[in-house]
Every structure is written in C-alpha cells, then in structure tokens.
Amino acid sequence: MSAPVTISIDAMGGDHAPEMVVEGVRLAHVRLPHVRYLLFGDAQRIEPLLEKAPEIKGVCTVRHTDEAVSNDAKPSQVLRTGRRSSMWLAVDAVAKGEAAGVVSAGNTGALMAVSKFVLRMLPGIDRPAIAGLFPTEKGETVMLDLGANVDCNANNLVEFAVMGEVFARAVLGLEQPSVGLLNVGSEDMKGNDAVKAAAAALRDSPLPIRFHGFVEGNDIGAGTVDVVVTDGFTGNIALKTAEGTVKFYSSFLRQAFQSSILAKIGYIFAKHALNKVKMRTDPRRYNGAMFLGLNGIAVKSHGGTDAFGFANAIAVAVDLVAHGYNERIRKEFDRLNPQDPPTQRAAGNG
Amino acid sequence: MSAPVTISIDAMGGDHAPEMVVEGVRLAHVRLPHVRYLLFGDAQRIEPLLEKAPEIKGVCTVRHTDEAVSNDAKPSQVLRTGRRSSMWLAVDAVAKGEAAGVVSAGNTGALMAVSKFVLRMLPGIDRPAIAGLFPTEKGETVMLDLGANVDCNANNLVEFAVMGEVFARAVLGLEQPSVGLLNVGSEDMKGNDAVKAAAAALRDSPLPIRFHGFVEGNDIGAGTVDVVVTDGFTGNIALKTAEGTVKFYSSFLRQAFQSSILAKIGYIFAKHALNKVKMRTDPRRYNGAMFLGLNGIAVKSHGGTDAFGFANAIAVAVDLVAHGYNERIRKEFDRLNPQDPPTQRAAGNG
Structure with missing residues (x-):
C-alpha cells in the first residue's frame, strides 16, 4: 500500500539491546510491512536473533560494527572517538541518503551530538530540541x-x-x-x-x-x-x-x-x-521523541523501553517521513526568515 | 486534649473568600476543637457567615478591615500600600504573638513578601522557600x-x-x-x-x-x-x-x-x-504549603481550593505549631552555622 521506506536502526542502543531492538523491529513489521531496516551493530549477536524471527529476515540488512556507545559516555568523547559506533553509523546512513530516518534507544546526549554533527542543523535554526x-x-x-x-x-x-x-x-x-x-x-x-x-x-x-x-x-x-x-x-x-x-x-x-x-x-x-x-x-505508546531542527529525521526511544515501545518509536519515524516533516519545517523557516538568503544558509547542509 | 492554639486567618484571600474560608474553619473545628481563630477581613461579610455556623462563633474573633490584596497585585505594591489589608494584619498577628501561625489562600507572591517583611527571615537563612x-x-x-x-x-x-x-x-x-x-x-x-x-x-x-x-x-x-x-x-x-x-x-x-x-x-x-x-x-488533602525560613509559621493554601482543602491548610499550620517546627529549624541552623554568633544574626528578628 505505501512506498518502501528504509529506517536505520542503532541495534546496540538501549538497556536491553540488541534483543529488545530486533523484537521491536519484528513488532513494527506487523504494522508497517512496507518498511525496510538497516541494523547497525554486532552481527554475531544480531544474526542469531534474526534467525529466530524469519518473517523479518527479508526486510532487514545487518551492517556489522563491534563498537557501541555506552550510556555514560560523554557526548564530546563520542564525537572524538565514536565514528565506528553503531549509533554513528546509523545516523550516517540518513546523511548518505541510504535511510529516510534513524531510531536509537541509546545515550540521548551522544545521539543529539552525533545527529547535529552528522546531519547538521536546518538552515535558520540555532539549537535543536527534543x-x-x-x-x-x-x-x-x-x-x-x-x-x-x-x-x-x-x-x-x-x-x-x-x-x-x-x-x-x-x-x-x-x-x-x-x-x-x-x-x-x-x-x-x-x-x-x-x-x-x-x-x-x-x-x-x-x-x-x-x-x-x-x-x-x-x-x-x-x-x-x-x-x-x-x-x-x-x-x-x-x-x-x-x-x-x-x-x-x-x-x-x-x-x-x-x-x-x-x-x-x-x-x-x-x-x-x-x-x-x-x-x-x-x-x-508515547515512546519516540523527535529531534527537531536537524536536517534529517532522528527519533530517540527511551533507553529502558521494551520491544512494544521501540516499535512505536519506529512508527513515529515512519510517520515523520510519510508527512515530509523535514521539508515542511524547512519551508516554514524559509518563509519566516526571508531576509536570510536560503542558499547561503543552506551551504554545507545535506 | 491539646493546649489551646490561636491561628490567624486571612479571611479575604482565595477565589471563594470569605465563604470558603469560614466554611473551612468550620470543618477544621470538627477535627481540631482546641484551636481558636482570629479572622481578618470585612466584618459585614464575615459576621453573617458566622451567624449561620453557631458552633464556631465561640472560637472565632473577627478583626475588621475593608482592605484586601487582589490576586493580580504586585508584591512590591502590597508592601508599599497594603498595611491595612486582611493579609498583612493576619501575618502581623503572628509577629505580635497574638497567633501561633497564619493561613492565607491569597496572592502567593504578596503573602511571601509580606511574611518576609513582617516576620523576617530566620537567622542564617538567605531566601525562604515554599x-x-x-x-x-x-x-x-x-x-x-x-x-x-x-x-x-x-x-x-x-x-x-x-x-x-x-x-x-x-x-x-x-x-x-x-x-x-x-x-x-x-x-x-x-x-x-x-x-x-x-x-x-x-x-x-x-x-x-x-x-x-x-x-x-x-x-x-x-x-x-x-x-x-x-x-x-x-x-x-x-x-x-x-x-x-x-x-x-x-x-x-x-x-x-x-x-x-x-x-x-x-x-x-x-x-x-x-x-x-x-x-x-x-x-x-495535600493543600497547605509551608513558607520555610521565616521567623514564624505561615501556610499558603491554594487560591482555588474549597473549604475541605482550606481546613487541611489550617491543620498543616496547627501541626507545625504542635511540632515546634520553628524552634527546631532555628536550632538546626544554629548548629550548622556555629561560626556565626547567633546573637548578632538574630538581631532584629522576632
């Protein structure tokens, strides 16, 4: 019914990752059969979970990395040394256009810092908000x-x-x-x-x-x-x-x-x-907070959520993609700030 | 059973004063028969209400004033011109030792300012808190x-x-x-x-x-x-x-x-x-917030409360009197700040 959408997933983020994450993808798949997933994380732990959930094997692609961002890592430290982490790679998939949005249940401060750095801010916006x-x-x-x-x-x-x-x-x-x-x-x-x-x-x-x-x-x-x-x-x-x-x-x-x-x-x-x-x-049901003001769709799931909550966070990301949220907010800001030449402000974005 | 306690009441404070206040005193009287009340406000409005509640006539003394603090009055304005208001006079009764504590459902900012000015701060405390x-x-x-x-x-x-x-x-x-x-x-x-x-x-x-x-x-x-x-x-x-x-x-x-x-x-x-x-x-049930750090007991009731809530605010004030809260906190602060000579710090208080 809907056009295919790809969502990138930080499979190692959250208190009960990657088990909770893969089960969340399985639950989301029931409601959103048109969505494809890029799962970033430890393939040795993710692959066996997918073996046990054959119905989603066809919609999931695993991208291996053995690094993950810990819950107590400082955002500045992740920016310096976290480029091979599952979180960073998942966000980067959106910047590269491989995915339409990213979902992570990992460290909030780190996800915000990485998203700001990798996706950049929308033109005309000073600070992002959740x-x-x-x-x-x-x-x-x-x-x-x-x-x-x-x-x-x-x-x-x-x-x-x-x-x-x-x-x-x-x-x-x-x-x-x-x-x-x-x-x-x-x-x-x-x-x-x-x-x-x-x-x-x-x-x-x-x-x-x-x-x-x-x-x-x-x-x-x-x-x-x-x-x-x-x-x-x-x-x-x-x-x-x-x-x-x-x-x-x-x-x-x-x-x-x-x-x-x-x-x-x-x-x-x-x-x-x-x-x-x-x-x-x-x-x-209300899990899935949106990072507003970024040049790309990034959704943060509660770290302690279960698969049901994670599936809702995925649904929020898919909803924002479907509604073209990013294009709409970009247009609004262009309309609100006509004094700033959009081409100049947009330089370096996307 | 308990020793008599006198509480002063701002009878004109709150959205439904003085009716709600007098009814609140009546409800409090059922639970706390040993408490006496000084009611400050418009005698022409309060006396008829007491006529209809004969059981509390004996424990209430009305002190007339035709001034009251409005809900949108600025604290600074009340400090300059509000000395004859029901709120000010009710607080002053505590400073004069006529009452052991005051209860008001009036303007929070004004009540805080008047209480600070009239009761003064406890020695060693910089700012009061609710x-x-x-x-x-x-x-x-x-x-x-x-x-x-x-x-x-x-x-x-x-x-x-x-x-x-x-x-x-x-x-x-x-x-x-x-x-x-x-x-x-x-x-x-x-x-x-x-x-x-x-x-x-x-x-x-x-x-x-x-x-x-x-x-x-x-x-x-x-x-x-x-x-x-x-x-x-x-x-x-x-x-x-x-x-x-x-x-x-x-x-x-x-x-x-x-x-x-x-x-x-x-x-x-x-x-x-x-x-x-x-x-x-x-x-x-949780109505009645205490102003901490003052040299006297002052309890703020929600402005929109009903008589049941107001009676609870009275009970909080009576409780604090019974527990000698003010003496206890004064002792704690003296103990915590032994470097400050208490006599000097207490100058001008009480």
Whole structure:
C-alpha cells in the first residue's frame, strides 16, 4: 500500500539491546510491512536473533560494527572517538541518503551530538530540541524541549515555539495549533527573564503563530494548548513527573482492586474498560521523541523501553517521513526568515 | 486534649473568600476543637457567615478591615500600600504573638513578601522557600521550592536541602530523611550549573544530611527520597504537572466506568476501594504549603481550593505549631552555622 521506506536502526542502543531492538523491529513489521531496516551493530549477536524471527529476515540488512556507545559516555568523547559506533553509523546512513530516518534507544546526549554533527542543523535554526507527544483530556499535546538544552534563552524558546507548531501541524494534522509557554503562573509578571522575554517576542512577532500566552503544569494534562514550549531542564522533569504520577496512580489502583473481595469482583467486570485506560496512558505508546531542527529525521526511544515501545518509536519515524516533516519545517523557516538568503544558509547542509 | 492554639486567618484571600474560608474553619473545628481563630477581613461579610455556623462563633474573633490584596497585585505594591489589608494584619498577628501561625489562600507572591517583611527571615537563612507534601508509592515526600524563587543558585539549593530535611524530620517524623536534588538525569555530568554545584557542595559538606544525589521527575511519585530539592520554577511546574496528571487520569477512569454496562457494574462493586484511591490522591488533602525560613509559621493554601482543602491548610499550620517546627529549624541552623554568633544574626528578628 505505501512506498518502501528504509529506517536505520542503532541495534546496540538501549538497556536491553540488541534483543529488545530486533523484537521491536519484528513488532513494527506487523504494522508497517512496507518498511525496510538497516541494523547497525554486532552481527554475531544480531544474526542469531534474526534467525529466530524469519518473517523479518527479508526486510532487514545487518551492517556489522563491534563498537557501541555506552550510556555514560560523554557526548564530546563520542564525537572524538565514536565514528565506528553503531549509533554513528546509523545516523550516517540518513546523511548518505541510504535511510529516510534513524531510531536509537541509546545515550540521548551522544545521539543529539552525533545527529547535529552528522546531519547538521536546518538552515535558520540555532539549537535543536527534543519534542514528544503527551496524552491529555482532549487528545494529544506536543511538548518541547524534553531535554536537549538544559539552559535556554528567550530566542531558543521562540525557535522551539516555531518548530513545535510545524511539528503539531505535520504530526497531529492541525491547521492552526495553539502554542503556550510553560510558566509558574498565567499573569504577565510571573516567571523568569527568559519566559517573560519569549512571551513578549511571541506576542509582538509577525510570526503566524496562534500564541495562547503562559500555561501552567496542570495545563499539560488538561490539553489547554496543542504545543507546550519550555526549556529542556523543566520539560524533562515535567515529562518524567507526569510518567511517574501515572505509574503511582496505577499502582494505587492495583492495590485498591486487591483490597477486598468486592473490589476483586468489580475488577473482573470493569477489566476491559480499565485496559483501555491503561492503553491510553501507557508511556510506551508515547515512546519516540523527535529531534527537531536537524536536517534529517532522528527519533530517540527511551533507553529502558521494551520491544512494544521501540516499535512505536519506529512508527513515529515512519510517520515523520510519510508527512515530509523535514521539508515542511524547512519551508516554514524559509518563509519566516526571508531576509536570510536560503542558499547561503543552506551551504554545507545535506 | 491539646493546649489551646490561636491561628490567624486571612479571611479575604482565595477565589471563594470569605465563604470558603469560614466554611473551612468550620470543618477544621470538627477535627481540631482546641484551636481558636482570629479572622481578618470585612466584618459585614464575615459576621453573617458566622451567624449561620453557631458552633464556631465561640472560637472565632473577627478583626475588621475593608482592605484586601487582589490576586493580580504586585508584591512590591502590597508592601508599599497594603498595611491595612486582611493579609498583612493576619501575618502581623503572628509577629505580635497574638497567633501561633497564619493561613492565607491569597496572592502567593504578596503573602511571601509580606511574611518576609513582617516576620523576617530566620537567622542564617538567605531566601525562604515554599515546601509541600506529595503522595508517593511509599508514603509522602517533601518537595521544595514550589514557587517562591524562580531563579536559584547553588547556595539557595543547598539551603533548601537543609530546611527541607528539618521539615521532613518535624512533619513526617523521620530520623534521618534522605535528600535528593531534582535533575534531568542521575549521572554527575547531567544538569545545569546550579544543580551540579549544589550537588558537589552537598556531597562535600560537613552537614549531617543523608544526600542521595540526583533524582529525576519520576522519582517524586516513586518516593525514592524523602525530600526533593529544586528551584521554584521547576518545582512549581512539577507540582502542577503531577496534579494535572492525576486529574486527567481520573477523568479517563470516569469515562471508562461509564463506557459499558459491565464497567458500570464493576464500578458499583469496586466503588469503596476506588474512593480510597481518590482520597489518597486528592490534591485538597495535600493543600497547605509551608513558607520555610521565616521567623514564624505561615501556610499558603491554594487560591482555588474549597473549604475541605482550606481546613487541611489550617491543620498543616496547627501541626507545625504542635511540632515546634520553628524552634527546631532555628536550632538546626544554629548548629550548622556555629561560626556565626547567633546573637548578632538574630538581631532584629522576632
């Protein structure tokens, strides 16, 4: 049904790699039979896994390397010495045009550094950001930055707003997504200098962005806006706080349903409905964060995810390819920055 | 059973004041019959409410003022012109020794500024912080700062760690609470400059603090540490993100239990157990954030809370009085800073 797409995979990234990765590819294959994979990593460990999953042998090509990036490697060190690692080679496959996007569950900082170096930034963008989807009462919300930049100034936040808005149009299919800046209150005087200056810039700017103003932490789950913009420190903590809250709430629920005979009977009746809630809030369903601002599609999977989560990260990459996300964001930025000659800015890219 | 305690109340603070406040006092009175109240605010509005609640007429004294602090008033403006406001007078009652603590659901920034000015800081403490309790899988965790300081340096974070540790010993009754610094990862190299320097200081310091190291957003709900330390910007957003997540999760659950006949039957059986989950995660139960570092007990209630939540904020203030929190934290700081002559540092306080 769809044209073939090739995704390159860092088969050695993640806590349970390569087993989890190969099983994730197998699960993704069921949903996305038109996708081909380039698997980078230790062939001696990957090949036997493929032997046990014959249905995907035909869509997978293994590219051997015996180097991998460890979880505690510093990004600068990987940039200096990691050129033969499975992560680097997988990203490089996108730069060379052999793959349309890359997925890795490895070291986030290293993946960001390698992607920036190998794929380069899109013209007109200063810093990349990590964007993800959150479930909300109304549907889904895009949030960024989820951890690429621990220190952000007002300009970075404005750039994230633009990138997030285009991402929401491409991935959520919204015509004019609303954008909010995460803050400690909704009044103008609230917040630190960076958010106050960014709000002023977004209000006054000629950008065709539907800027809602400030939003607070509880607005994320309420779905008050389609795009929540924040710095990578706060965004990462908000994301993990939400995940942790879902986890402890469901553990309370589990205990409650075990607490009496009546509750156990109630669980049996309500099981089907409860499974839907579990699915709707399953962090694995929201696995796969996109690196925005790069000249190529790079998706980061949670390091601790399982095969189901990894398959979702693959689906995010395939979705972004299908929606031509990179071309769209490049066009938006060209439209927004007509003063910069695109040819000059694009020099050295791609 | 207990010795009488007087709490001063800003009767005009909060979205639904003074009705919500008087009803909150009535609910608190049921649990805490030994507490007396000084209610500051518009007597013409408060007296009729007390007429309708004769059981608390005997424990309440109304002190009239026709001024109140609005929600959008700037703290600096309140400091200049707000001396006759219900908030100021309620705080002043603590400074004068007429009340053992104050509770307000009014403007947070103004309450902090007025409390700092009127009550003054405890000797040896540079900046106050707002601390609150979070429900976790293991019990309860103290988190601070929840919004008093949007910009914090490493020294502020170290000070918060000390104050939070004493708070956890006083309120949670722990002998040696563990303390974690909120960050985007647990590795040493992760985070912004402030958290990295604060972690180094806490690791090397002679303070008798059980420092766990960095924790992440998901560690809050997991209850990994007893005290979570962060700046007021991130802390406020994490708190509200957690509250928003609980809200949207329970709304998903409600929908699920309405989604089929079987689910509805299941709900009837499990209702009792589910109500326990609701209670355990009810934000109103955790209403009442303490201003730490002041020379007096000041508790901030959520502005949008109802009477049930306000009654809990009163209970927090009474608890802190009963545990002699202020004397304990003052002793800790004297012990920790023996190099500063306490008499000199205490000059002008109390």
